Amino acid sequence: MVFDVITIFPDFFRSILEHGLLKRAMVAGHVEVRLRDLRDFTNDRHRSVDDRPFGGGPGMVFKPEPIFRAVETLKAESRGANFPVILLSPQGRLLTQAVAEELARESRIVLISGRYEGVDERVAENLASDEVSIGEYVLSGGELAAAVVMEVVARLLPGVLGNEESCEQESFSSCGQSVGGRKHGMLDFPHYTRPADFRGLCVPEVLLSGDHEKIRQWRRKRALEKTWRRRPDLLQSIELNDEDRRILDQLQRAACEAPIQRD
Ligand code: SAM
Numbered sequence: 001m002v003f004d005v006i007t008i009f010p011d012f013f014r015s016i017l018e019h020g021l022l023k024r025a026m027v028a029g030h031v032e033v034r035l036r037d038l039r040d041f042t043n044d045r046h047r048s049v050d051d052r053p054f055g056g057g058p059g060m061v062f063k064p065e066p067i068f069r070a071v072e073t074l075k076a077e078s079r080g081a082n083f084p085v086i087l088l089s090p091q092g093r094l095l096t097q098a099v100a101e102e103l104a105r106e107s108r109i110v111l112i113s114g115r116y117e118g119v120d121e122r123v124a125e126n127l128a129s130d131e132v133s134i135g136e137y138v139l140s141g142g143e144l145a146a147a148v149v150m151e152v153v154a155r156l157l158p159g160v161l162g163n164e165e166s167c168e169q170e171s172f173s174s175c176g177q178s179v180g181g182r183k184h185g186m187l188d189f190p191h192y193t194r195p196a197d198f199r200g201l202c203v204p205e206v207l208l209s210g211d212h213e214k215i216r217q218w219r220r221k222r223a224l225e226k227t228w229r230r231r232p233d234l235l236q237s238i239e240l241n242d243e244d245r246r247i248l249d250q251l252q253r254a255a256c257e258a259p260i261q262r263d
Pocket residue numbers: 087088089090091112113114115116117118119132133134135136137138139140141142143145
């Protein structure tokens with residue numbers, strides 16, 4: 001997977017590319033990150049990337065020319081290969097695990113990081129193939145958002161997580177489940193490690209039993225229970241088996257008998 005990141009702050013990415021998962025993925029050859037300084041695609045003496053907004057108002061707006069030039073250069077380099085050009089924007093579609101799984105099927109992704117008041121709308125309308133938001137809040141720049149997209153997509157690529165790690169059981173992971181065209185998973189089950197007794201707070205007995213089937217059932221039940229309490233909306237799009245439905249029935253009945261507060 002190649003990520004081309006168009007930014008005015010290439011140095012911003014130094015830390016995340018020198019630590020953790022992205023670094024490991026790059027060293028192992030699963031991921032390549034190419035930082036493209038937007039100012040390299042300007043053609044004036046001051047290498048200016050922004051200008052005042054038409055119609056007045058505060059702040060500056062990224063001009064279209066350098067961004068168009070940057071993306072056109074990348075397209076020319078890849079000799080006609082088709083790849084998504086994503087404008088990071090609070091107005092884009094929300095980055096969910098399902099969107100990350102969709103992006104992980106690509107072999108190359110261009111990420112455009114805006115700044116200031118944002119990016120000239122002609123980029124969104126005529127150049128970008130997609131707009132992605134990492135959440136319903138406004139950051140000062142797209143660099144953090146680009147880093148988040150790269151991290152969530154990279155960890156889904158085959159071979160990036162070691163044998164000891166797996167994203168299949170993680171919260172929101174669809175594990176190939178698709179209901180009504182929507183792909184979602186439930187929340188993860190609770191995890192514990194040594195010591196088994198920490199200040200009198202004990203790990204559930206079943207996890208110490210060595211009985212793999214009982215442990216599997218307990219984990220499924222706790223994952224369903226957490227999802228039911230915290231994110232009942234997710235249950236609408238998860239493929240439930242008979243065991244799951246029995247567990248949810250029990251939870252509903254217990255709630256009717258002694259109403260439980262949802263978290
Ligand atoms: N004026 C814009 C608005 O209200 O929609 C906000 C511009 S923001 C201050 C500057 C840049 O940060 C955006 O162009 C975008 O690249 C990035 N950005 C801010 N919030 C974001 C979010 N939630 N997800 C992705 N990118 C974001």
